[in-house]
Amino acid sequence: MAKGDIKINNLIKLHTLLLLSRRRIHGYEIMNALQQNFGAKISASQVYPFLALLKNRGYIEHSKMDKREKKDYSLTKEGREFVRRISSKFASIIDFAVQSKVKTCAHCNCEVYKGGYEQRVRGKKLYFCCMNCAKSYAR
Numbered sequence: 001m002a003k004g005d006i007k008i009n010n011l012i013k014l015h016t017l018l019l020l021s022r023r024r025i026h027g028y029e030i031m032n033a034l035q036q037n038f039g040a041k042i043s044a045s046q047v048y049p050f051l052a053l054l055k056n057r058g059y060i061e062h063s064k065m066d067k068r069e070k071k072d073y074s075l076t077k078e079g080r081e082f083v084r085r086i087s088s089k090f091a092s093i094i095d096f097a098v099q100s101k102v103k104t105c106a107h108c109n110c111e112v113y114k115g116g117y118e119q120r121v122r123g124k125k126l127y128f129c130c131m132n133c134a135k136s137y138a139r
C-alpha cells in the first residue's frame, strides 16, 4: 500500500469505490445504491466527505461532459490504481465472499458460481453444474 493512501475502513467506502469503478456516477446515485445495498438509511455525511477526500487526492474528478449542475464523478487514472490496490488488499475477504457462493457439482466436481442445477437424487438434494451432469449422476 502506498504511503498516505486513504484508509478504507468501512463497507460504505469500499462500496462507494466499487460503484465509482463501474461508471460515471452522481453523488446521490451513490447514496441510493448504498441505501439499497445496505438496507439502511445512509446519510450524506457518510458519503460526501469521502468523495471530497477522493477528489482532493485526485482519485476522482467531475466529468467534463457537463458544466451545469450535474456532478458526475469518475475515477482518474490514479483513482483506478488506488481501487486496484484496495482490491488486492481486500482480496482474501472478497475470495471468502465468493467462495461461500460457490457450489461443487456432485457429478464432475467443477465449481459453479452462478446458475447450476439442483435435483433430488434418491431423496438427497444434490447440486450439479448442468442438467447433463444431473442425468449422468442419476443413472
Ligand SMILES: [Zn+2]
Binding pocket: 105, 106, 107, 108, 109, 110, 128, 129, 130, 133
Ligand atoms: Zn458437472
